[in-house]
Amino acid sequence: MSIWEYANPVKFMRTSGAALPWVVAGAAVCTVTGLVWGFLTPEDYRQGSTVKIVFLHVPAAMMAINIWVMMLVASLIWLIRRHHVSALAAKAAAPIGAVMTLIGLITGAVWGQPMWGTWWEWDPRLTSFLILLLFYIGYIALWSAVEDPDSAADLTGVLCLVGSVFALLSRYAVFFWNQGLHQGASLSVQPGERMSAVYRYPLYLTMLGFGLLFLALLLIRTRTEIRRRRLAALQAREMRA
């Protein structure tokens, strides 16, 4: 069995329909449990109760970047192999990525105000994240602006390639420039820099929950796009008849 079989819309609908209840259940359990667990964690001795924002901020920011990378892979599959499902999956992922980026920016600002004394700073990571949000908005707008779906997929695929620079930049910006306010990795593998287990385990769970939530929403939205495409094809056939 080849992975390319899932590029067939019928096969995709059948497989995703069977997987969806499990993915939705996993997303609900992990996200709700992780957020409630995170909310109930004790105050940090330096950051006070604002440390609880990490359980939203880090998973959302992680997904904002990863979703763009997923869109990049799907766009490359479209541009190289012309599989329609991959183009529709990239289109379906964009609004989820935009919301994740917005959550990352909002929670970062709300967290930054008491900790840094400012809502916003033109820091490398913050700035590259804002540009990433603008790329998401531009990507969604471009899909809406171009009438022919294949042309829209081509153009947005190229935009996705360009935007990938900023997606990677927002991930590694703190390493390129050292003058920013933003800290480095929240989940360092170095024992001395490691976050306490009290916070680390609920954070792992919310990260898993956000990942599954993305997968669930992606499957539903891709199925919606496939249905819309089929509807458009049937309407076009009826018009010709």
Place this chain on the structure above:
Amino acid sequence: MIELGKYAGAVIGAYGLSLALLGGLIWQTLAANARARRDLERQENRG
């Protein structure tokens, strides 16, 4: 009752805004999916 101290506004605000955005995204996703399914079924039944 959970004690959030002097940062209660920031924590509740961050959770409230984030959950509202996620809730809106989920609602929009499900509503669009239901509409697309209904429209497609209607079109297929016509054919």
